Amino acid sequence: MVNTILKTKNVKLKYGDFEALHGIDLDFNQNEITALIGPSGCGKSTYLRCLNRMNDLIDGVTVTGDFDFQGADVYADDYDIVDLRKQIGMVFQQPNPFPMSIYDNVVYGLRVAGVRDKATLDEAAQTSLKQAAIWDEVKNKLDQSALALSGGQQQRVCIARALAVSPDIILLDEPTSALDPHSSRQIEATLLQLKEKYTIITVTHNLQQAARIADKTAFFLSGDLIEAADTKQIFMNPEHKETSDFITGRFG
Numbered sequence: 001m002v003n004t005i006l007k008t009k010n011v012k013l014k015y016g017d018f019e020a021l022h023g024i025d026l027d028f029n030q031n032e033i034t035a036l037i038g039p040s041g042c043g044k045s046t047y048l049r050c051l052n053r054m055n056d057l058i059d060g061v062t063v064t065g066d067f068d069f070q071g072a073d074v075y076a077d078d079y080d081i082v083d084l085r086k087q088i089g090m091v092f093q094q095p096n097p098f099p100m101s102i103y104d105n106v107v108y109g110l111r112v113a114g115v116r117d118k119a120t121l122d123e124a125a126q127t128s129l130k131q132a133a134i135w136d137e138v139k140n141k142l143d144q145s146a147l148a149l150s151g152g153q154q155q156r157v158c159i160a161r162a163l164a165v166s167p168d169i170i171l172l173d174e175p176t177s178a179l180d181p182h183s184s185r186q187i188e189a190t191l192l193q194l195k196e197k198y199t200i201i202t203v204t205h206n207l208q209q210a211a212r213i214a215d216k217t218a219f220f221l222s223g224d225l226i227e228a229a230d231t232k233q234i235f236m237n238p239e240h241k242e243t244s245d246f247i248t249g250r251f252g
Contacts (some may be wrong), residue, residue, distance in 0.1 A: 003030040005168060006051065006088075012066035013046055014057065020046050022223045024065070028169070028216075033191060033200040035210035035231065038220035039246065044203045045173050047220070051201065052171060053081055062144035068157050071167070073152040083180065086113070089162035093174040097146035097161075102129075105146045105157055105242050109165040124164045131197075132160035133190040152183025155188060163194075169192065172202040189215050207247065211235050221241045 004027050006179045011024040021043050028034055036044040046055070053074065067074045074084050086109065097105050106128050107121045115121060125142070129135040132244050134156040138149070146157050155175060162170055172191075174222075177186035185205075191200055192213055210217050211231060218228035226240050237243045245251055 004028065005030045005070060006247040007066070007068040008051070009065070009066040009068075011047065011050060011051060011063070013043075013064075014062045015046055016060045020223050021167060024225045026225060027230055028199055028201060031195055031197070031212050032215040033195050034204065034216045034218060035214035036203045036218050036220060036227075037205075037207060037210055037246070038226075039251065040205075042220040042248065043189050044218075044220045046172055048201065048203050049170055051169070052085050052090055054085075054090065056081065056185075071225055086165045087167055088164065088169045088171060089167035090171045090173070091155070091158050091162055091175050094178050095151055095158055097149070097154050097157050099145065099147055101143050102146045102149070103142040106160045106164050108161060113165065125160075128160040128164040129157075131163050131190075131193075131230065132156045132196060133193065134160065134187065150183070152179050153177060153187055157184070157186060158196075159190065161186075163198075169199045169201065172200065174203050174205060184209070207235075218247065221246070 006028040008027070009025050011021055012019060013021040025046055036048060038044050049055045051064055058106070062212060063075065072079065098108060103125050106125045110121060126135065126188055129138060134153060137153060146154060149157065150250055176187050179187065194200060212229045216228060217231040217234040219226045219234065219240055227238060228241050233245055234243065238247060
């Protein structure tokens, strides 16, 4: 049975007077990977950042619409934004480990939340690094700087950091665009494993990646959601000519 964890309706975003998103309706199912695709500047990353209110950090931005996360309105005045970003974690395009040890990176969110028990932190670090498929590579150097790792390793540590606080949803904004093909494939394999426990929403410019890992794909164009469907349908039998043109490389 499909369980929808996040529903968004008529999502609009303005930078001042400029409307960048024109009324997006899109739902996300538990334990699925949804890929957001489209040409640069089409609104997919802007929309992604609406889901955990990252756009709140930008002056002059107005977001409207319905955001139903497990029955709660995440844009309600009394909704705890810190709690939201714990439940809907985010991994960015460029690996962004903090200038501290691998261990301290992973347990950072737990410490901010007030967890001090070393056994609890140790278990969370090990579990998260295993889930992010990097434990075997770093287990003997947890006290070394995360900045000394390769780009692909840094990105998996960042994924582990997001997992350590037990989110329900993981947002990824082009998580492999700065990585080599081998590291990208490692991240893809990690995401396929993670969807057994988490809901994953990823922005990607790599159409082959979307085809390989996503259950559902949503195509954005000029601030509109053109269509969203099972990935196989989007790639094999899209409803709209714009989608077909983008998939086949006629533009974008």
